[in-house]
Amino acid sequence: MSLSHHAGRPSCGIGWRHPHYGELLESLPYLDFIEVHSENFFADGGAALAVLGQARKHYPVSLHGVGLALGSACGIDEWHLNQLARLVERIEPVRVSDHACFARGEVAGRDLHAADLLPIAFNNAALDVMCANVQRVQDRLKRPLLVENLSAYLHFNSSDREETTFLRELVHRTGCGLLVDVNNIYVNALNDRLAGSDAEPLAACLRWLDQIPNGCVGELHLAGHCVTGDIVIDDHGSRVCADVWQIYRYAQQRFGGVPALVEWDTGIPPLAVLLEEAAFARDTAMHIPQMAAA
Template structure:
């Protein structure tokens, strides 16, 4: 099949030329190397595939060999994990240029990043770390998002974080912080339902109250994943964003509530650790598709 046509350029609230995300309102899967050949052999009925950008920031090799073929059959979402939007340092322009090259090469229907930081000076950390929700951080995050959208000439989706600690100097709630970022930059929201549930349990927040405070009208994509569970030093539940298990029943229930309110949205099943055979992920995708179909009837 031919590459899908891109929608025309439009202006974001930040005044930058951007393209609107156009993923289908269906269920997609995170693309894993162990599934490349199965996907090309069977062309499963999924709505799209999503890749982690940093895994493809090379000129060639087997990852590009297979992705080029898969891209001919499916819409694509590009998910960044290393731009470090929340870092105190300026954005890494070499990293941003590599992102631009990758976006130009594959023309994905959506691009997203995390509300987090993962670098300090020359040091890069293999983690997505939390930010303080205060005015100084708000200014920095908005500046970084404006710079990213302007440089890439397309909008980005910002993903809500999974967190385990909070900063005592925070002067805003997480939901209020995200709302102001969306309003000031014109970026859309990638609502990770697993992250939402994890953070609320870990910090003793009311899940429903948190949902009501988010700018849900800005949601353009949803992520679903599994978590691991432990106990903290006080014996309370500690949920860990492991991406190594099936989607939990509590997360499925939240997802059903959200799409009943918002209608069908592009939804990704994430699995980055203990990756099962493709058939297992397709079964989860089928369940999500059934729920999406039900939301269309409401």
């Protein structure tokens, strides 16, 4: 039995995390797709890969990576790329994605991975690195990659263009697509305001979306964030807030029925909560007037 999305119906899914492995396979709730972190399934065999294989019988799977480190000047780790390619062959995912970040570098003669999504500068040198790495991944996987915008907590003085300009150039040069995380856009806008920006955060997010070309966005991400006294953290630990839903509505109207995913990675709630959020995302997209063609 396949639970893929109906024709003409907005496609919405959830990030499938370990606490919900068993329940999802037992209850098989309606979902258009599920998304998993690629690196959790790199083993040649074992329980995790077997569970993912079971889920693939019922749901389309989107592979979302956190370790390719596409912005790293030292390049793509060969082992990591080979494992990802094998997983793609096994699962035949509907989409493969990773982040516009760096994480790898040479320290004291050793190749180290920071195990984090670190921001990049938006300039020609960083763009050349990103384009070369994205192209290498696409050539190996024989498919376009989706690259996600980052929630970043610092900015480089060497940046000479906006993030959206950088992403447009990346798409133009490599033929990749974009995974637009609307919560990340909002988190960055809130932190800019805390840092002294005069821009109203919600309006800044809508302007960000206006600068992304139609036709290159392959998926949207929704998540919650944590507001502290002096910084906003993209912790994926709560329901999607009202302003992010508003940004999502605008994105769906602008980009035309893009598949959407609800992420929840800290303080993971009962599965029913994620299903509610996904259902709301689907219903919201269905009722947006004059939605553009995909």
